[in-house]
Amino acid sequence: MPRDKAALSTIPATIDVETRVHDDHHVSLRLWLRLLSCTNQIESRVRQNLQSSFNTTLPRFDLMAQLERAPQGLKMSELSQRMMVTGGNVTGITDVLEKEGLVVREVDSADRRVFRVKLTTEGERQFRRMAAEHEKWVVDLFGAIAPKHKKQLMDLLGELKECLAGLNGT
Amino acid sequence: MPRDKAALSTIPATIDVETRVHDDHHVSLRLWLRLLSCTNQIESRVRQNLQSSFNTTLPRFDLMAQLERAPQGLKMSELSQRMMVTGGNVTGITDVLEKEGLVVREVDSADRRVFRVKLTTEGERQFRRMAAEHEKWVVDLFGAIAPKHKKQLMDLLGELKECLAGLNGT
DNA sequence: GCGTGATACTTGACATCTCAAGTATCTGGA
DNA sequence: TCCAGATACTTGAGATGTCAAGTATCACGC
Numbered sequence: 001m002p003r004d005k006a007a008l009s010t011i012p013a014t015i016d017v018e019t020r021v022h023d024d025h026h027v028s029l030r031l032w033l034r035l036l037s038c039t040n041q042i043e044s045r046v047r048q049n050l051q052s053s054f055n056t057t058l059p060r061f062d063l064m065a066q067l068e069r070a071p072q073g074l075k076m077s078e079l080s081q082r083m084m085v086t087g088g089n090v091t092g093i094t095d096v097l098e099k100e101g102l103v104v105r106e107v108d109s110a111d112r113r114v115f116r117v118k119l120t121t122e123g124e125r126q127f128r129r130m131a132a133e134h135e136k137w138v139v140d141l142f143g144a145i146a147p148k149h150k151k152q153l154m155d156l157l158g159e160l161k162e163c164l165a166g167l168n169g170t
Numbered sequence: 171m172p173r174d175k176a177a178l179s180t181i182p183a184t185i186d187v188e189t190r191v192h193d194d195h196h197v198s199l200r201l202w203l204r205l206l207s208c209t210n211q212i213e214s215r216v217r218q219n220l221q222s223s224f225n226t227t228l229p230r231f232d233l234m235a236q237l238e239r240a241p242q243g244l245k246m247s248e249l250s251q252r253m254m255v256t257g258g259n260v261t262g263i264t265d266v267l268e269k270e271g272l273v274v275r276e277v278d279s280a281d282r283r284v285f286r287v288k289l290t291t292e293g294e295r296q297f298r299r300m301a302a303e304h305e306k307w308v309v310d311l312f313g314a315i316a317p318k319h320k321k322q323l324m325d326l327l328g329e330l331k332e333c334l335a336g337l338n339g340t
Numbered sequence: 341g342c343g344t345g346a347t348a349c350t351t352g353a354c355a356t357c358t359c360a361a362g363t364a365t366c367t368g369g370a
Numbered sequence: 371t372c373c374a375g376a377t378a379c380t381t382g383a384g385a386t387g388t389c390a391a392g393t394a395t396c397a398c399g400c
Contacts (some may be wrong), residue, residue, distance in 0.1 A: 026305055026308075026309055027317070027320055027321075027324070028308050028309045028311070028312035028313075028320065029305055029308050029309070030324065031312060031320055031323055031324050031327075032212060032308045032311070032312065034324060034327045034328065034331065035205075035208065035209055035212070035323075035327060036209060036212075036213070037254075037331060038205065038327050038330050038331055038334065039205055039206055039209040040254050041254075041331075041334045042202060042205070042206075042334065043206070044254070047358090051358090051359090057385070057386080058386095059385085059386065059387090060385095075348080075349095076348070076349060076350095077347085077348060077349080084207070084210050084211075084214070085386085085387065085388090086387070086388055086389075087348080087349065087350080088349090088350070088351075088352090088387085088388075088389080088390095089386065089387055089388075090349090091349070091350055091351080092350095092385085092386075092387090093385090093386080096385090111347095111348085111395075111396070112348095112394080112395060112396085113347065113348040113349070113394065113395045113396070114347095114348065114349085114395095115348085115349075135196055135198075135199055138196075138198050138199050138202045139196055139198045139199070140337075141198070141202075141333075141334065141337070142198040142201060142202065142330070142333075143198075143333075144333040144336065145329060145330060145333060147197070149326055149329060150197055150198065150201055151197075152322065152326055153201055153205075153323075153326045153327075153330070154197070154200065154201050154204060156319055156322055156323045156326065157201075157204045157205060157208050157323075158204065159315060159319060160208050160312070160315060160323070161204065161207060161208055161211075163311075163312075163313075163314040163315060164208065164211045164212065164311065166314065167310075167311070217388090221388090221389090227355070227356080228356095229355085229356065229357090245378080245379095246378070246379060246380095247377085247378060247379080255356085255357065255358085256357070256358055256359075257378080257379065257380080258357080258358075258359080258360095258379090258380070258381075258382090259356070259357050259358075260379090261379070261380055261381080262355085262356075262357085262380095263355095263356080266355090281365075281366070281377090281378085282364080282365060282366085282378095283364065283365045283366070283377065283378040283379065284365095284377095284378065284379085285378085285379075341400100342399100342400085343398105343399095343400090344397100344398090344399090344400105345396105345397090345398090346395100346396080346397080346398100347394100347395080347396070347397095348393100348394085348395080348396095349392105349393085349394085349395100350391105350392080350393075350394100351390100351391085351392070351393095352389105352390095352391090352392100353388105353389090353390095353391105354387100354388085354389090355386100355387080355388080356385100356386080356387075356388100357384100357385080357386075357387095358383105358384090358385085358386100359382100359383090359384090359385105360381100360382095360383095361380105361381085361382090361383105362379105362380080362381070362382100363378100363379085363380075363381095364377100364378085364379085364380100365376100365377080365378080365379100366375105366376080366377070366378095367374100367375085367376075367377095368373100368374095368375095368376100369372100369373095369374095370371100370372090370373090370374105
């Protein structure tokens with residue numbers, strides 16, 4: 001993969017989404033845009049690394065990661081929930097991975113509507129190789145943050161997550 | 171827009187991406203996945219609201235938001251930077267908005283390679299209507315977070331953003 | 341048994357998005 | 371002047387993503 005050429009169409013991250021905000025805007029809006037900005041930057045880097053190092057994509061990696069944690073396999077609907085994408089999307093990604101021999105759909109004898117998706121041996125092998133690199137990238141990206149600050153971030157984001165979940169039933 | 175039917179294909183957010191992590195995984199990895207989880211949830215809600223309330227999409231709203239802050243107009247490349255997407259993408263979204271009469275491409279007399287994209291009067295009118303609602307949604311989503319915690323989050327995310335920017339030149 | 345509704349998954353239309361190649365224009369020297 | 375490299379934008383292929391409708395199966399009450 002030609003990294004030099006790719007860099008030409010890559011997004012320069014000098015000025016970003018957050019510049020849209022004026023100081024007089026609401027704190028929540030500023031916070032949201034900053035959150036989005038951070039996530040986008042990290043996600044973009046991880047995606048580029050997956051592409052250049054393993055010629056794969058984030059959603060494919062994500063699906064395999066979910067399966068790696070579930071040796072008994074996962075239903076399509078469970079994958080959909082965990083990946084936070086719609087079912088139709090999971091169908092497409094699973095199709096590709098199945099065609100590449102990295103996952104299999106096994107029919108559930110108890111309920112013939114259900115597929116249990118599992119990693120193949122080859123899929124497992126490939127995922128482990130990728131996961132090790134992936135963790136390194138992420139550790140590097142957060143490397144300059146003090147451990148104490150990481151914990152604070154974890155806690156605050158945990159609180160946010162709780163709030164968001166709480167708004168679900170309403 | 172039939173909200174009831176739409177809900178059927180909507181993502182149930184009970185178990186999410188973060189469940190992939192075991193306790194023995196690296197703190198940075200857990201932090202990253204939690205960050206991603208929060209952002210995805212908020213983004214998903216905002217997108218759904220934009221769709222059901224204004225029949226528009228997040229990227230369209232984002233492009234207009236950038237323009238609203240720049241009355242003199244923005245070059246395609248500037249839009250690309252600020253929206254953190256590639257140039258080809260901006261071309262497509264601008265095409266649609268131009269066709270709908272919400273933005274215009276004006277040729278730059280000083281450099282004929284450049285387009286200055288501006289909001290039309292109608293575009294400005296529509297955006298203001300959407301922006302007011304949008305801010306309400308975001309304020310509601312963060313409503314249950316204490317102001318003090320919001321400030322802490324802002325600061326910590328600011329630190330993270332600095333770190334990420336610092337890794338750019340390397 | 342037999343419908344009726346719920347559930348699991350797939351499909352197709354459409355909108356983003358990236359990447360890399362293509363076109364047009366500008367800029368700075370030989 | 372003229373051309374080689376940079377810059378601005380567009381294009382086209384391919385991957386993701388949503389939504390809503392379609393198909394198959396299950397579950398439950400009659």
